[in-house]
Amino acid sequence: MVNRKSFPFTNSIGNTLKCTLLTQDDQNRKLAILLPGAGYNTKMPIFYYTTSLFLELGFDVLLINYDFSGKEYEKVSNDELFRCVRKDVLAGYEKVNPGENYQDFVIAGKSLGTIAMATLFDEKKEIGQAKSIWLTPLIHNDYVFNHMSNAKQKSLAVIGTEDFCYREERWTILKQMSNFETLLIDRADHSLDRKGDVLSSIEALKETIEQMRRFVTE
Numbered sequence: 001m002v003n004r005k006s007f008p009f010t011n012s013i014g015n016t017l018k019c020t021l022l023t024q025d026d027q028n029r030k031l032a033i034l035l036p037g038a039g040y041n042t043k044m045p046i047f048y049y050t051t052s053l054f055l056e057l058g059f060d061v062l063l064i065n066y067d068f069s070g071k072e073y074e075k076v077s078n079d080e081l082f083r084c085v086r087k088d089v090l091a092g093y094e095k096v097n098p099g100e101n102y103q104d105f106v107i108a109g110k111s112l113g114t115i116a117m118a119t120l121f122d123e124k125k126e127i128g129q130a131k132s133i134w135l136t137p138l139i140h141n142d143y144v145f146n147h148m149s150n151a152k153q154k155s156l157a158v159i160g161t162e163d164f165c166y167r168e169e170r171w172t173i174l175k176q177m178s179n180f181e182t183l184l185i186d187r188a189d190h191s192l193d194r195k196g197d198v199l200s201s202i203e204a205l206k207e208t209i210e211q212m213r214r215f216v217t218e
Contacts, residue, residue: 002023005020005021011084012084012088013084015067019063019093020062020063021062021098022055022063023060028059030060031101031102032054032106033105034047034108035064035107036066036109036113037112037113038069046192049205053213057213064089085112085116086119093124099126105129105130106131106132106216107121108133109133109137110135111135111136111138114144118143129153133155134157139159139167140164140170149174151179154215157174158211160184160189160192161184163188181215183211185207
């Protein structure tokens with residue numbers, strides 16, 4: 001049986017948001033932390049199935065549900081948006097303070113969530129050895145790419161060839177790192193969809209989940 005707990009926290013512009021912690025066993029010491037993108041929340045396909053996968057594998061799951069899709073963010077600069085991401089992910093994490101109860105971590109972030117991932121690794125030493133899953137990472141952004149290219153954690157990165165963040169030269173560097181597994185999905189966009197081809201998009205999603213399962217259980 002999965003239990004659901006909510007943890008409200010105040011974000012960088014004064015709104016109240018909630019983290020959701022899904023637990024299965026009071027003695028569980030394994031936690032997966034999921035960090036969504038700006039307009040891609042934890043109920044959308046890749047995170048819906050990622051959540052199901054981790055629960056199936058015996059993890060508790062923490063969903064840090066920040067939100068950067070509102071009108072109040074439309075006119076902010078990228079630098080200011082990234083500051084909000086870093087501040088909000090720390091606020092959500094600290095509200096739950098999972099380092100007190102868990103010892104084995106996996107962190108998965110998508111898109112803007114990869115900035116949140118890098119922030120947690122920079123600021124929270126207790127998760128320093130966590131396995132890392134970088135979904136459609138912002139490798140065109142120096143902060144994210146520099147963190148990834150200097151990372152020591154066992155890592156998996158997934159991106160599509162039609163993703164606006166994809167940079168072949170930077171991807172090649174990550175692919176050559178001994179601690180990185182990479183999955184480059186042909187014709188997939190930033191949502192890991194293949195436009196105009198529903199069944200092929202489902203296959204891309206399946207391939208991603210299968211790769212994550214192998215990565216986590218190795």
